[in-house]
Each structure stands twice: as C-alpha cells, then as structure tokens.
Amino acid sequence: MLAPASKVAEKSRAQVNQPVDHIKEQELELELLALSIKSFKSAEEWVSKVITQRLSEIEEKANSIPFQEIADKPTWQNNSAWQILEEDLSLTEAESFLISLVFISQFQPSSLMPLWANEQLIYWAGGRKEKEQVSIVPTLRTVLFLLSGLNATKRAFYYDQLVSSRLFKEQIFITQLGSMDSLENQMIKLSDEYYRWLMNGKKVSIGVSADFPAVLLETNQKFEDLVHKQSVLDQLESLTDFVQSQQTLYDHDDFARKVKPGYVSMLYGPPGTGKTMTVAVLGRKLGLDVYAVDLSRVVSKYIGETEKNLEKIFDRLEGKRCILFFDEADALFGKRTEVKDARDRYANQEVAYLLQKIERFPGLVILASNYNQNLDNAFKRRILTSIFIPPPAENEREILWKKALPDNFKYETDQLPIDLANSYQLTGANISNIIKLACLKATRDKTNLLTKSTVAPFIKLEQNKEKGL
DSSP states (O other): OOOOOOHHHHHHHHHHHSOOOHHHHHHHHHHHHHHHHHHHHHHHHHHHHHHHHHHHHHHHTOOOOOHHHHOOOOOOOTTOHHHHHHHHTTOOHHHHHHHHHHHHHHHOGGGGGGGGSSHHHHHHHOOEEOTTOSSEEOBHHHHHHHHHTTOHHHHHHHHHHHHTOHHHHTTSBSSOTTOOSSGGGOBOOBOHHHHHHHHHSOOOOOOOBTTBOEEEOOOSOOGGGOOOOHHHHHHHHHHHHHHHHHHHHHTSHHHHHHSOSOEEEEEEOSTTSSHHHHHHHHHHHHTOEEEEEOHHHHOOSSTTHHHHHHHHHHHHHTTSOEEEEESSTHHHHBOOOOOOSHHHHHHHHHHHHHHHHHHHOOSEEEEEESOGGGBOHHHHTTOSEEEEOOOOOHHHHHHHHHHHSOTTOEESSTTHHHHHHHHOOOOHHHHHHHHHHHHHHHHHTTOOEEOHHHHHHHHHHHHHHHHTO
C-alpha cells in the first residue's frame, strides 16, 4: 500500500502535473528550485555534523555516540521534493540520511572529502573511486560508518534496515544491493530521475531502459476529447474515484485490513476504438504518469526471463503513484493450457506469477485487449471492472469527424461530417488516419477545404486495410 502523502505534497504534485501557461510554469520551476536548494543546504549541514563527530571519535579513540544524538534530522521545506519523497516512502531517519549523503556525493562531492583524508579513514569509511573521476563514491560501508561509528551492534541493526529498504528495491539508487559479493563495497548512486528531482524540484519520469522495460504514455488530448458512450464514461468514473480516494480509504486500518490494495480494470473492444487514448487521457486528468509495458522488451522465449523482466517493472513502480498499462494484455495474461511439455508448464507459471504480482500491486493497473475471452479465467476474477468499448455509433462518428479536423481546415459544407458518419462505419482511429491524409492532399492542392471527393479515396484505403487488402 502506498504511504499516505500530506495534502501539501499532493498539491505540489498536482501543480507539477497540471498544464500551465509558460510564465506560470517558469515561476513554479523557480519556486521548486529554491525549495530544493534550501533542503540541500539543510542536508549538507546534517551530514557534515555527523562526519565531524565520527572523525573526532576515531581521532580521540572515543566511544561512538548514537546517530540521532549528533544532530537533529532536518525538517525539509514544504512542497519540496525532499519532503514529498520522505512522505511517499515513509522513510526512516537512517534512510533520509542515506539519501542526503548520496545526493551530496553527486551534487557537491567536496563536502565528503574529509572522510577519505588518509588510508586509515578509507578502511573505516569505505568508498570507491570511479575510473577517471576525482571524487570518491560512497558505499554501504560509508553509510554504516556514519550511522553507527564503531558500534558493532548498531552497525548490524542499520545493515539489516538498509539492505531491505525500498530505496534499493524500487531502484531509487542505481546500484541494487542484490549481489552477495563484497556487499558493503558496492557504490551507491541516485538514479537519474530522483537525482534531478531532488536537485531542481521538477519530477522526472522514469526512462525506458534495459532495466525498465516500459514506456511513458503521453498525450495532448484531454478527457473531454474522448468520444464514448455515456455508459463507458460512467464506468471510467470508478477508476478516477479509486485514485482520488485511495489514500484516504487505506489510511483507515480496518479498511486496509479487509479490502485488498490496488485496482485492476480491463478495457476491451475492437481495434481503433480508443482504448490506449482513453488510458493516456485518464492519466493526464488524474495527474499521474502512465507506464505502458513494452511487450517486445518483456516477453522472452527463454524460460524465466519474462518473469525477471516484469519484476523490474513491478519493483520500480511499487511505491510510485502512477498507472501501469498492459496493451494487448492477452499476450501476457492468456489462458493457461494443458501441460504437454516443459514449455507449457513454464508458460502456465508465467501466468500464475503475473496473477500474484497484479494482486499485490498497490496502484491502478489497466489492461487493454481486443478479445476479452482470450484472458485466463483466474485472472478475469481479479479484474474489478471490465469496460467494453464498442465501435462508435452514428452520432459518435459525427462527433469524431468534427473533432478530428484541425482548426486551420474546414469541411466543404456543415453537412459533410454528418453524411460521412451516416455512410461509413469507421472507428476513431480510422477517421484520424483519413483526416491526416486528406489534409496532406488539401495542402498539396493549396486549399484548406476538405470535400467528399478529397476524403473518399482515403476512406477506401482504410476500408481495404481493415479487410487486409
């Protein structure tokens, strides 16, 4: 379950995600940058006090005092990335210190150089020098030394706390603590999106990579641009209700105990009816990033690789407020088959694995498929709402023809979009393609007028394409 964030933090997130005009956007960026700088200075002062104390203990051969007695943890600036991150992940004081230390090592490494002034200190404080780099990158040994000094009991306590931290599991740090080889000597660095967020206060989306096989789904369309039957729009309200009420509801212990976290919804219907666009605009309306699973990077013919690829996604997004989107969901959540060979057995295990991960995911998961009946029955039972998106009816096609036309073009007559809607049973995707080609043709003909004769050839092209001709 996601940790509840303060109303102030929610307001900050909403501000960053909502479209604003250029001047207001610049003002907001400067405001967030100022908050980040103030928070960084507090973090730097905190870390410096701890470093000074630990170095003096070694020099004077004194007992190590508890970490919390050296200096009070800073109270981060309201609305700052530092505050939001701490609240979202319910960070312990040790985890907040870890983030402060690692950020400083990247943003202003000179602040940490006293830790590595001589060979004896390097023995206690760890740290590793990267190739062709002047600065030294902290390791887990560095963090443990600053948190516990030379107190072995405290060292063991903080070791257990940090290696199981969500900061590593969700890849907020680049180096994951997964290998048993020289665990304490692994370098720790913030991932790019979190480093940049803490630096300038502007949230950066996770980029697609080998370690994160999903892409950010973006759109310029608004929720009001959707052309669906009212029954479809009414069902979509359940998804927005969940996102807007989730934190309040799950903050109640009895609700959290009785009601499973997360929400799984299915959008199904013929191709071209706007399933992907619906998910994209829903994310924009809610101020949430939408991460679409890249099946080409996930599905593997090698046994066990598909699960590993999916694990990267679920781990990375577990604590992030976002929408996880699976297009062509039947490719992953298809019906389990009768076991005839090893491949069938492992394919069934993949589906079982996905069922477990989906059930435990605390956020909103949306699936899209052309054919609902192709999904595994056990998975269907875990879908909270299945929303059928049918092909547009005549009145909806008329709206689509009108909405699809750019402002710098116009139809020959006001009656034309009505006639096209009456004459041709096309989807929104078909109409969008036709308009694009027709506008290109009109531009070549040095006109901004679309006539029936202009669009007719492209309607035929779309129809033939649908028939596979």
